[in-house]
Amino acid sequence: MTLPRLLASLLALACTLPAFAGMEKESHSSRGGFFFAMLTPDVEQVIARFNDKAPLQQLAQHCNTGKAVFALQTGAKYQCKAEVFKNASGAEQWESAGVTVQGLARQSDRREYGLFSLTPPATPGWDVRKIEPEHRTGLQAYLQSDTRRFGWLQPQLRWESALSVRLPQATADARTTLVVPGKVVRDVNAFYEAQRHHVFVRKQDAYVYMGEVPGAPDGYVDIDGNDLPGLVVEEGCDGWCISLWSLTGGLRQLGTFGGH
Structure with a gap:
């Protein structure tokens, strides 16, 4: 591979993969249907991971077809977006996805996170x-x-x-x-x-x-x-x-x- 092609491949890879751990906020769940995200108006992506790709694919399909997610602490409804990362050849990579939510704005100046579910909680308050x-x-x-x-x-x-x-x-x-x-x-x-x-x-x-x-x-x-x-x-x-x-x-x- 020539040097220009090598540099082009590395640039494409850098643009499609999430940043290294520690630089990004990351959510990991061993159970499908639950994920963490930053609360509105914060639009920073959280890198969502699961133990296998099926829950991640479910989350991406759910969010990107306009279905709502629910904040488990309050029961409030939010809309979500999931960016599916691709490799240099354009193939989807199902190790993680970049997730954001939009909905009820937080009530303080402090940056806040939320725990979200694909289905509404039966008990939104304890x-x-x-x-x-x-x-x-x-x-x-x-x-x-x-x-x-x-x-x-x-x-x-x-x-x-x-x-x-x-x-x-x-x-x-x-x-x-x-x-x-x-x-x-x-x-x-x-x-x-x-x-x-x-x-x-x-x-x-x-x-x-x-x-x-x-x-x-x-x-x-x-x-x-x-x-x-x-x-x-x-x-x-x-x-x-x-x-x-x-x-x-x-x-x-x-x-x-x-x-x-």
């Missing part, structure tokens, strides 16, 4: 309040009943900031999620600071420890269509460090959002 005294007493008794398992955890918990999360107008037999702040982790050299939070589920008078999330919940969202919320968790870092967690079937991470 009943979040300070933990009730009887729930705190019951949870403390649960922890004290097994000091071998929870002895390390009890000194870390900050009960004054503990929260209760449940469905609006929940029935008597509905589960309640209890979120209790724990220790603060700092790494000054890495510009990192986050407070671990511990998650429990209460059903009637029984308690179950679900596990620890790495930061503070920034929102509670309906991702499973039941009485357990998904947790959108934020860690303090040099940029955006957001993760999405599900409680259904056990605590597990479903997605991330990061970048500068």
Whole structure:
């Protein structure tokens, strides 16, 4: 290949591929139908990725045929666009797509992200309040009943900031999620600071420890269509460090959002 042709190929490649990781905001989801994007009026693309190409193709087709997406924190409807990247020969590359949304403008000057779904959430808002005294007493008794398992955890918990999360107008037999702040982790050299939070589920008078999330919940969202919320968790870092967690079937991470 001659030098001019080589330079032309490299230029075409640079114009069709997304920027290197760390320069772009990136959304990754292990479950199709969910993605992070910047809120209006911010029009910066977020690079959306999934574990395989089928959910990415579904997202691109959904957005580019004019169908609406929904902000899970509010239930608000948005329009979306998905740019499918191509290689130097013009073939579509299904590793990622550049996504933007347009809709209700954010209410502050601070740049904000949103978690979006291809379908409207059954529960756009959760009943979040300070933990009730009887729930705190019951949870403390649960922890004290097994000091071998929870002895390390009890000194870390900050009960004054503990929260209760449940469905609006929940029935008597509905589960309640209890979120209790724990220790603060700092790494000054890495510009990192986050407070671990511990998650429990209460059903009637029984308690179950679900596990620890790495930061503070920034929102509670309906991702499973039941009485357990998904947790959108934020860690303090040099940029955006957001993760999405599900409680259904056990605590597990479903997605991330990061970048500068």
